[in-house]
Amino acid sequence: MWRRHSPTTEPFWMQALLMTAGFGFMAVLVLLPMAVVFAEAFKAGWVSYRNALEDPSALSAIRLTLLVAVIAVPLNVVFGLAASWAIAKFDFIGKRLLIAFIDLPFSVSPVISGLIYVLLFGANSVLGGWLADHDMQIIFAVPGLVIATMFVTFPFVARELIPLMEEQGTEEEEAAIMLGANGWRTFFSVTLPNIKWGLLYGVLLCNARAMGEFGAVSVVSGHIKGLTNTIPLHVEILYNEYNFVAAFAVASILTGLALVTLLLKSLIEFRFAGEIRAQKG
Amino acid sequence: MASLVATALYKLKKPSIIPGFGLTLGFTLFYLAVIVIIPLSGLFVKTATLNFAQFWQEVTSERVMHAYKISFGLSFAAALINCFFGLILAWILARYRFPFKKIIDAMVDLPFALPTAVAGIALTALYAPHGWIGQYLDPLGIKVAFTPLGILIALLFVGLPFIVRTVEPILQDADRELEEAAISLGASRWQTFCKVIFPSIVPALLTGFAMAFARGLGEYGSVIFIAGNIPKLSEIVPLLIVIKLEQYDYAGATAIACVMLVASFILLFIINWLQQWAGNRSVRN
Numbered sequence: 394m395w396r397r398h399s400p401t402t403e404p405f406w407m408q409a410l411l412m413t414a415g416f417g418f419m420a421v422l423v424l425l426p427m428a429v430v431f432a433e434a435f436k437a438g439w440v441s442y443r444n445a446l447e448d449p450s451a452l453s454a455i456r457l458t459l460l461v462a463v464i465a466v467p468l469n470v471v472f473g474l475a476a477s478w479a480i481a482k483f484d485f486i487g488k489r490l491l492i493a494f495i496d497l498p499f500s501v502s503p504v505i506s507g508l509i510y511v512l513l514f515g516a517n518s519v520l521g522g523w524l525a526d527h528d529m530q531i532i533f534a535v536p537g538l539v540i541a542t543m544f545v546t547f548p549f550v551a552r553e554l555i556p557l558m559e560e561q562g563t564e565e566e567e568a569a570i571m572l573g574a575n576g577w578r579t580f581f582s583v584t585l586p587n588i589k590w591g592l593l594y595g596v597l598l599c600n601a602r603a604m605g606e607f608g609a610v611s612v613v614s615g616h617i618k619g620l621t622n623t624i625p626l627h628v629e630i631l632y633n634e635y636n637f638v639a640a641f642a643v644a645s646i647l648t649g650l651a652l653v654t655l656l657l658k659s660l661i662e663f664r665f666a667g668e669i670r671a672q673k674g
Numbered sequence: 675m676a677s678l679v680a681t682a683l684y685k686l687k688k689p690s691i692i693p694g695f696g697l698t699l700g701f702t703l704f705y706l707a708v709i710v711i712i713p714l715s716g717l718f719v720k721t722a723t724l725n726f727a728q729f730w731q732e733v734t735s736e737r738v739m740h741a742y743k744i745s746f747g748l749s750f751a752a753a754l755i756n757c758f759f760g761l762i763l764a765w766i767l768a769r770y771r772f773p774f775k776k777i778i779d780a781m782v783d784l785p786f787a788l789p790t791a792v793a794g795i796a797l798t799a800l801y802a803p804h805g806w807i808g809q810y811l812d813p814l815g816i817k818v819a820f821t822p823l824g825i826l827i828a829l830l831f832v833g834l835p836f837i838v839r840t841v842e843p844i845l846q847d848a849d850r851e852l853e854e855a856a857i858s859l860g861a862s863r864w865q866t867f868c869k870v871i872f873p874s875i876v877p878a879l880l881t882g883f884a885m886a887f888a889r890g891l892g893e894y895g896s897v898i899f900i901a902g903n904i905p906k907l908s909e910i911v912p913l914l915i916v917i918k919l920e921q922y923d924y925a926g927a928t929a930i931a932c933v934m935l936v937a938s939f940i941l942l943f944i945i946n947w948l949q950q951w952a953g954n955r956s957v958r959n
Contacts, residue, residue, distance in 0.1 A: 401853045403863060408770060415766045416778070418759040421807065422831050423784050426796035429806060433799055472705045479698035484688035491702070493946065497710055500942045502892025503790075504912040505931045508919065509713040512720050517924060544709055566692050576693035598786075605789025607895035612916060625791040625895070632795050632899065641799075644792040651787035659780040 430648045433641035445631075445642035453619045454627035455646070457535070461610075461623060462603040465542040469599055470592075473550025477588075478580070481558030482566060492555065498547045506544050507612025510537060533615030538623065541609040546599045553595030554588055561587055590665050594658060601654040605647055714935075721932040724925055732929035740906040741914045748822060748910075749890030752829035753837075753883045760837025760882065761875075767838070768845035782838050785831050790895025797828055798900045820902030825910065828896040833886030840882035844875050877952035881945060888941040891934065 403411070435442055445451060476495060480488055498506065514531040515521045524531060531537045565587070569579040585592075607625040614621040616630065624647055631640035687695070721729065732738070766772075767779050785793065801808045801818035811818060818824050848871065856866040894912040901908045911934055918927035 415762040429800050430796045475698040476702040479702050482692050483695050486686050500938045502912050504894050504915050509717050513713050513716045570691050601787050607791040625789050628791050647789045647792050654787045655780050
């Protein structure tokens, strides 16, 4: 298609060159790895794929991942709502510092995120000794997985909501309060409808990371098959046992999860673009 | 006196008729302390139990020094390469129209959404000597999987969205009139890019670079499968921490983790400063 060449764009050959370079880089780096997961998973046919997923240790890994996400995600949602209410609806000293602290887990290596809990609750620590005396185990057990997951997914919801609620300001809430609504009523009938898409967005990202986290849970899990293996850890074990078909079959669940997350995220952006813009005032 | 207290309180927190400040801030601080602050400070407390000579020996041993070189060097290189291709992708997505644009735009975020372990085994399968891409590189004598080059590929993968997502909005919001003015004053397209467009995206590009670099330093899952993990050759710092931990060398693991944590705090500080700079510039424009 030949259009009149605009002075503020590149000549056609340049556009073609840039698109080839950009898409080529993305195909080699992002799209092919995704495709290779499914290709390897179905390499030995549908039956081995199903067998890999119906294996008892795979099923228990799936159950454990769901359990961890079901605990960690709602807790971080409650935290995100509380933090964004305090930060966006009030003016106080030290606010920027608080936001910086909330963002902190994003800049900590996953391995270190696991390590800090091993140091805190491990058998060598004061707390760990006390816990052991009372027959409670956190590290190399499910509570450790949950708490490490909470750490790495800690900022997702808050980070999505704080800028959104700051832009919306406080006028609507003030009006509700003056008309006689109490705090909870104001939150549920005024604030929540205003932030619902941002909140959903944050929950999606938080959940994807919670189910896919590898480094932090790998350090605290102890890799006890059937007991403390989440889906990503199970993938690692199968891979290291050279059971590639099963490893990629289990990995394809996580790839599917990532694709669904991206799809929902784009749908929210696309379908509700107008509404989101209006909410931003 | 009473008015002094009132002024001090006013400065501390502006009064508001909205309820829930104490409850939400209290909960926020409690949760933050329990999950983040206390465990993180535990790392520094543990490090403080080493004397300086021990600490220094742990963090400067030969194997660790090689790991620093690999982690810092390759993260830097990956962030730099990503700046180039990320800028091209951001440019395409912000300015050109083509089919399936929405899908391609969404796929840029895949490295954020795909679990790192899955990325690791997928990249390894792709770049191994018999893999879809590896089979064409192998006859040329280029070995990617199980070499430092493999680490670079993994770090390119995890870092790409940081650059695209920080630069793309700036290019989208850029004022086309400035470019038109430059053209009408006789500048070529290339001059316009270098002197008008590029300076306006420098802060965003640097922010994206710093984010990708920081992410690369800490990355574990996607790297360990493709790296081959040969000590002093393709062993990254996070893996070394895990190895020390598995050998119950808690002091060694903690000391190295402390160094990496300080490095990432410095980067975080730089990123905040860059974002402020970028923010000020966009306000001024």
